[in-house]
Amino acid sequence: MRSGQVTIKDIAKELGISASTVSRALKDHPDISSKTKVAVNELAKKWNYRPNAVALSLRHSKSNIIGVIIPEIVHHFFSSVISGIEEIAYKAGYNVMMFQSNESYEREIANVQALLSSRVDGVLVSMSKETKDFSHFKELRDNGIPIVFFDRICNELSSDNVIVDDFAGAFAAVDHLINIGCKRIAHLSAPQHMLLGQNRQKGYRQALIKHKIAIDEDLIIKCDNYEEAMLKTPELLKLSSPPDAIFAVNELTAAGALLAVKKVGFRVPEDISIVGFTDGLVSRVTDPNLTTLEQHGFEVGLKATELLVDRIKDGEMDYEPVTRVVKTNLIVRGSTREK
Amino acid sequence: MRSGQVTIKDIAKELGISASTVSRALKDHPDISSKTKVAVNELAKKWNYRPNAVALSLRHSKSNIIGVIIPEIVHHFFSSVISGIEEIAYKAGYNVMMFQSNESYEREIANVQALLSSRVDGVLVSMSKETKDFSHFKELRDNGIPIVFFDRICNELSSDNVIVDDFAGAFAAVDHLINIGCKRIAHLSAPQHMLLGQNRQKGYRQALIKHKIAIDEDLIIKCDNYEEAMLKTPELLKLSSPPDAIFAVNELTAAGALLAVKKVGFRVPEDISIVGFTDGLVSRVTDPNLTTLEQHGFEVGLKATELLVDRIKDGEMDYEPVTRVVKTNLIVRGSTREK
């Protein structure tokens, strides 16, 4: 019995021919007689020969591996992105090596080093919240490994990016609320050091400006998770002139606000309309279902990987960076209604 | 400028010494003079030398890669598992190569072949729903690659498994329902060719038997997703003696049943109590929140990977397979209440 998997050498030895002949026979090279080809292919099938990708990587200096670094996997948007990545990678013949940074800068660096050691052909990154220095990404590029950033991008590094159109999405959400008759719209927003939080708030403001509605800073509060929403929403409702709509920066926050509003005794959507962001399962199981912005994580994954694969195939490292924007779209459900 | 990344040869050439000396210097081998060591290490750091993992894999016939095949990533339970996998793999110095089968048998086979080609050191698998033939998994084992199955396991193949205690979980859920006074408990179940479906139904039956409640087969229907629950729940409620509780095989089905029940006009939990399985976000945002069984996906990932890493390190392929069980626990929320 052989130990380990079957190699070309094993086949060559068994057939009394050289390894190079086996290699050529397997690729249907014209130099090889059909008799030999048949013999080789039969034995290869019988023995379940599988080419050793490691040896091929070494030979060709090409691993056919795409590296992915993501802040955390347990998150509907990110897992959707990974799904899209895996899909394109599979079709294009690449394998996916996956790392999560857990929002830690240290770990992100360790991940990049593993990627460098593994000689991956390209990298997809969504940065950790902690990351403020980008030299580890530069090192990747200095070594000829193309990178595409997605969602959490890096403006200091001129690089390929794929992002969600947060501004337009937020604008559409608030525009919708105004069009159905809402006049005092609160915004539960994300921290402003994140581009995402900035852009969504800008969209909110721009929609109000378009409709000539005065911006009331008291209606904009930092609140970006479920628990916080349960806590802070009641206070919003106690204002002397309470809001008649809430635009939440993400889905879970919207769900928290929804529950809080109902608990206080207001009806949704009759008294208060609510819109969230990101279309996960949550929006579809609340009562009523949440109007929300589909964020197309899957498509972000697809686009980013398509772009990366192009860069890899191209082989050139002095390209003009591109930023692709994935549009969001508003899904109107039970939590908003014409007043 | 060198093309590609720095190698030991580059360092050797620059310093006018042999590659083997560089290799030994980097590993602090006693044969090498400290002067040489210093020179090598300085240059290695200056040039950002990173060992080529591909060459190491080939040399040592060990890739330090763990392969993962999962039915779909966009799923709270599975992404939790992956997170656990990645955590242990990172700590143990392994990289994770990830594939999703998309519940397709064909694709699962393709994934296994990619894993074989990549010469991964071990594999973690949760099978696709379609899979009924297991020869591709046998091939992995025949080639000395240990496998640990998780959640969707395979009883025909005697193998290492990490599973959730579906039986005990289901039993606990139904026991709880009976204890709060429910008498006619319906079960929305998964297909019975899946072990998971079987075990959860067994737990359901056992709890009824324990409490000497007759089993009514009309109350057990195959129904394991949101849409189906919306469709079939109303029919259940039209029975001459309708159920006063529903035990759903998973979270989304429970959420669908909840919405359907409310739509028909029954109240939850006053008229009908509902329990789900898996503790994702969904259970926490429905109205009322769902009583459910926490499934500890992260822990499943941890345990499975720990087991796999042990098997890899051990190196022996004729081990006695082990099945580790991760306990569930019941989280009582608003959808069930004392009657």
Place this chain on the structure above:
DNA sequence: ATATTAATTTCAAACGTTTGCGGTGACGAT
């Protein structure tokens, strides 16, 4: 001066595959 030992370093093979080039043998043409 010569043998012995120790301290460093280099050589070469190996992991599995590909690939340019050279080689062999057969066959027909001159």
Place this chain on the structure above:
DNA sequence: ATCGTCACCGCAAACGTTTGAAATTAATAT
């Protein structure tokens, strides 16, 4: 006989690294 032309196949190097064994150098002992 000699040459050319095919058809077919093997050699050897290369990818980057490790590692047993051999080689070199220097220092010590006789």
